[in-house]
Amino acid sequence: MAIPIRFLTLALVILSVLLLSSSLGGVTAKETKRSEAEVQRMYERWLVENRKNYNALGEKERRFNIFKDNLKLIEAHNSVPERTYELGLTRFADLTDDEFRAIHLRGKMVRTSDPVIGDRYLYKEGDVLPDEVDWRKVQLFRSKIKETVGLNKIKTGELVSLSEQELLDCDRGGNSGNFGCLGGNAADAFEFIIENSGIVTDKVYPYTENDTAACKAIEMVTTRYVTIDSYEDAPHNDEMSLKKAVAHQPISVMVEAENMKLYKSGVFTGPCDHWYGNHNVVVVGYGTTERGEDYWIIRNSWGANWGESGYITLQRNFHNSTGNCGVAIRPFDPLMKGVLRII
Numbered sequence: 076m077a078i079p080i081r082f083l084t085l086a087l088v089i090l091s092v093l094l095l096s097s098s099l100g101g102v103t104a105k106e107t108k109r110s111e112a113e114v115q116r117m118y119e120r121w122l123v124e125n126r127k128n129y130n131a132l133g134e135k136e137r138r139f140n141i142f143k144d145n146l147k148l149i150e151a152h153n154s155v156p157e158r159t160y161e162l163g164l165t166r167f168a169d170l171t172d173d174e175f176r177a178i179h180l181r182g183k184m185v186r187t188s189d190p191v192i193g194d195r196y197l198y199k200e201g202d203v204l205p206d207e208v209d210w211r212k213v214q215l216f217r218s219k220i221k222e223t224v225g226l227n228k229i230k231t232g233e234l235v236s237l238s239e240q241e242l243l244d245c246d247r248g249g250n251s252g253n254f255g256c257l258g259g260n261a262a263d264a265f266e267f268i269i270e271n272s273g274i275v276t277d278k279v280y281p282y283t284e285n286d287t288a289a290c291k292a293i294e295m296v297t298t299r300y301v302t303i304d305s306y307e308d309a310p311h312n313d314e315m316s317l318k319k320a321v322a323h324q325p326i327s328v329m330v331e332a333e334n335m336k337l338y339k340s341g342v343f344t345g346p347c348d349h350w351y352g353n354h355n356v357v358v359v360g361y362g363t364t365e366r367g368e369d370y371w372i373i374r375n376s377w378g379a380n381w382g383e384s385g386y387i388t389l390q391r392n393f394h395n396s397t398g399n400c401g402v403a404i405r406p407f408d409p410l411m412k413g414v415l416r417i418i
């Protein structure tokens with residue numbers, strides 16, 4: 076039996092409405108309806124996983140409200156289909172942006188001296204660089220997830236994870252108010268190492284994340300492991316030169332990291348400011364995803380419960396020479412003494 080034409084029309088209209096609404100559902104952020112009890116359970120689980128204890132009266136409830144706001148932001152971001160990266164409940168999920176900035180970022184970097192810019196990593200036409208580099212795969216790289224100054228010994232194929240705790244504890248001087256658990260300024264840290272005639276490895280002086288610990292009286296003379304003569308900058312504002320530098324060794328850089336608070340995985344594309352850095356990290360490699368997204372591999376100091384086991388991949392080949400989040404503005408290049416003392 077033939078279907079009357081107006082029924083067919085009606086069916087088509089209904090079908091197209093259904094199709095339209097389902098495609099709209101894919102484009103707009105889908106509202107995740109979680110019950111308060113479910114969010115509360117997520118919070119409790121997160122508190123345990125991150126070993127959080129709040130002492131102040133009402134603090135747990137206050138933090139819960141911030142946690143809920145962050146969760147909303149995470150789910151809105153993750154429901155956008157074209158996103159290149161995912162957000163998640165990192166260890167900072169109970170902090171507002173203002174608190175995060177105050178506690179974990181050092182603020183805009185202020186130049187205290189004119190940098191010396193070396194040209195050994197200056198990219199020149201015709202330079203052949205590997206398509207991919209990942210220093211995490213180098214056997215002797217100690218992959219403990221924390222920030223190091225990124226010093227290393229490439230000539231012997233050996234990479235050394237240096238004691239950041241020593242920097243945290245001891246590098247308190249200077250009018251730049253350097254370090255502590257704030258982002259820190261790699262140049263100041265290098266100056267500290269030079270003045271102090273070196274720095275010990277983290278095996279001797281382990282990282283405890285304790286910013287209040289007093290500078291420990293360690294027998295520096297016997298534990299001194301590696302030292303640097305001086306440092307200079309790798310070429311500024313040039314991602315090709317940064318690529319060349321990273322092909323030779325991990326490189327310290329500053330990035331603008333405010334919106335990395337809840338970063339979980341994927342290629343971070345911002346939003347972030349690209350004209351200054353407020354957080355010190357180390358570029359340990361680069362590559363390109365199967366989808367063709369170029370990225371830097373960056374080692375952060377925020378622990379393994381953040382990002383991709385403590386790392387972030389950041390968009391590479393940005394439209395501005397600063398690099399995205401300012402990654403290429405001012406890379407640091409420590410110059411090492413020729414000989415490593417093995418203890």
Ligand SMILES: *[C@@H]1O[C@H](CO)[C@@H](O)[C@H](O)[C@H]1NC(C)=O
Binds near residue numbers: 288
């Ligand atoms: C950090 O070090 C200080 C001083 O040594 C000590 O009083 C405090 O208990 C330590 N904190 C942690 C979390 O270990």
Ligand SMILES: *[C@@H]1O[C@H](CO)[C@@H](O)[C@H](O)[C@H]1NC(C)=O
Binds near residue numbers: 349350394396
């Ligand atoms: C790159 O960014 C800087 C800082 O925002 C800006 O002054 C400059 O005009 C930008 N350059 C290009 C080519 O977009």
